[in-house]
Amino acid sequence: MTTISETYIENRERIQPNDTNNYDTAHGGNVAKWMDEVGAMSAMRHAGETCVTARINSLDFERPIPRGDVCVIESYAYATGRTSIRVRLRAFREDPRTGDRERTTESYFVFVAVDDEMRPTPVPDLRVGGDRCRELRDEALAGENNG
Known part of the structure; x- marks a missing residue:
């Protein structure tokens, strides 16, 4: 049985010109994709199975991530159902x-573990x-519960 902290993953993406929108900031679709990918990794680390996205709760973009900055995705599983895993995801610029960070995006995803079929x-x-883990x-x- 996996602990919550064992599912914790932090990943980074440098914001390149191809990742940006007309405002020269990270395209929201790219941020959502990166969050989905890292969230699935946390879910799979716990399940020991392939996991697919079943639900994305509200995806709140609080501030942009400028080209040249780094998008840091933080992810961990915090609850399970019979076949599902709830994962908290946050993105930071x-x-x-300097390593200075500011939260840009937050969401809660639900992944479902699936077998080979x-x-x-x-x-x-x-x-x-x-x-x-408790924290x-x-x-x-x-x-x-506040989202």
Whole structure:
């Protein structure tokens, strides 16, 4: 059984010209794609199975990510159902020179574990393995309930 903190993944994408919109900032579709990919990795790390996106709760773009900055995606699983895994996702803009960060986007995704025939398959319970796990879970549940 996996702990919440074992599903924690942080990934980075440098915002290149091909990633931008008319305002020279990260295209929202790219940010959503990166969040979906990293979220699936957290879900699969827990399930030990392929996971597909079943639901994306509100996807709030709070501020842009300028070309040249880094988009940092933070993801972790915080709850499970019979075949589903709920994952909290946040994106940040990060200055590559200083490391200064600012949250830009937040959402909660639901992934479903599937077998080789693409049929939903059961997932194990997610274990809360200590203070860090409790903190991550509580933050996700509070944010999910306020969103």
